[in-house]
Amino acid sequence: MVTGTHDWEYVTYAPRGETCAACLRPVQQLDPVRRATVEHQPGRPQAVYRHAGTCPLPQVAPA
Numbered sequence: 490m491v492t493g494t495h496d497w498e499y500v501t502y503a504p505r506g507e508t509c510a511a512c513l514r515p516v517q518q519l520d521p522v523r524r525a526t527v528e529h530q531p532g533r534p535q536a537v538y539r540h541a542g543t544c545p546l547p548q549v550a551p552a
């Protein structure tokens with residue numbers, strides 16, 4: 490069970506100008522990403538993206 494992190498949904502392509510939530514680098518348009526939503530405000534989920542393939546920086550493994 491993951492707590493305090495995003496629930497990654499499916500692999501897709503990010504809109505132009507999005508950044509990877511893991512490495513904070515700009516996502517290239519041809520890079521597959523994993524999409525998630527996070528609710529900063531109730532009822533207003535915001536999409537976030539993370540590299541689905543190789544992420545340039547190592548990530549902290551979820552506990």
Ligand SMILES: [Zn+2]
Binds near residue numbers: 510511514543
């Ligand atoms: Zn990344």
